[in-house]
Amino acid sequence: MMKRYYSFGEYLKEIFGKKVYKVNVDAGFTCPNRDGTLGYGGCIYCNNASFRPPSCTPELSLTQQISKGIEHIKRKYKAQAFLVYFQPYTNTYAPIEKLEILYKEALSFPEVVGLAIGTRPDCVDEEKLELLRELSKTHLIIVEYGLQSIYDKSLKFIHRGHDYATFLKAVYDTHEKGVLVGAHIIVGLPTETYEESLSMADEINCHPIKFLKIHQLQVVKNTVLARIYEKHPFKVFEYEEYLQFVVDFLERLSPDIVIQRLFATxxxxxxxxxxxxxxxxxxxxxxERKLEERNARQGSKCSSIRNRALCC
Structure with missing residues (x-):
């Protein structure tokens, strides 16, 4: 069966020769867009419960969370290898001494082959990237930056607290350290047209981004966006329209970019x-059905061939 897009599971199996499972953890971080450094309340769409898995229990220590997660996944799937995912909030937003302790604690498990670290592009610096470079000598280290949009008008609308130039600087600084880079984007923002959202694929192709998570805009309770939507409802993706968008987007996305997520839940x-x-x-x-119906695949309409050495 023809592979229609480059999945994260496929990538991990290529690297490690076996299936690798994620263990999500909450290490107790916050965010500069919540604690008053940049603002309060976070981005207008952000309700952390919308993406925090039930397994993330900050009441437990990091070691307890990982042990519990590994035990559960081993029992359910007979798993042998794990990637610890630091997910909620901004997981580089702490002094370097704390980060080193947490990351090394997670990597101390013999079954853990690496870390995925979700963070903001304005929350890394030379010292933190140097730490990640050292860890990447022995483990798979992925830094996942929340981009959300390449358009500053959209970043301003969602109160992101940084611009697109800040994201690009973080991407290149991280890449120069030899650390793999991922990005998260939100498509369907009311500040963007369908084509503008689609054009993010072309832009992402131009930079050393190895992994991508694509989220459709979701309106969730207890957010500023929910209050905006209640007063002035805006268009969101209907189901079939989103399937069409994903196929259009994948066709324009370079085939060597690994897809970690295709939609939000x-x-x-x-x-x-x-x-x-x-x-x-x-x-x-x-x-998958929509891709097959159109005989489409990732990169089939990619406008340029990117330098694979950038991101591999």
Whole structure:
């Protein structure tokens, strides 16, 4: 069966020769857009419960969270290798001494092959990147930067607290240290047209970004965005329209970029819009079906061939 897009699971199997499972952890970080450094309340769409898995329990120590996660996944899947994912909030937003302790604690487990670290592009510096460079000599280290949009008008609208230039600087600084870079984007913001969201694929192709997470804009409870949506409802992706968008986007995205996520899944109890009433597996199956119907694949309409040495 032809591979329609380059999945994260496929990438990890290529690197380690076996399936690698993620263990999500909450190490107790906050965010400069919440603690008053840049602002309060975070980005306008942000309700941390919308992306925090139930397994993330900050009441437990980091070692306890990892041990519990590994035990559960081993029992369920007979897993042998794990990637610890520092997910909630900004996971480089602490003094270097604290970061070193936390990262090395996570890597002390013999079954842990690496770390994925979610953070903001304005929360890294030379010292932190040097630490990640050292860790990457023995483990897979991925820094996942929240970009959300390449358009400063959109970053301003969502109160992101940084511009696109800040993201690019972090990407190149990280790449120059030999550390792999991932990016998160949100598509369907009311500040952007369909084509503007789609054009982010062309822009991402131009930079040393190895991994990508694509999220459709979701309106969730207890956010500024929810209050905006209640007063002035704006268009969000309908289900079939989003399937079409994903296929269009993948066709324009370089085939060597690893897809970590193709859509967002907020809990039903806090999700306002869009409500698709589909399971994660149903959405994945429908994306595959749409790709097959169009005989489409990642990169089939990529406008340029990027230098693979940039990101591998």
């Amino acid at each position: 907020s809990p039903d109890e806090i999700l306002i819009a869009p409500r698709w009433n589909r399971t994660k597996q149903q959405i994945l199956n429908d994306i």
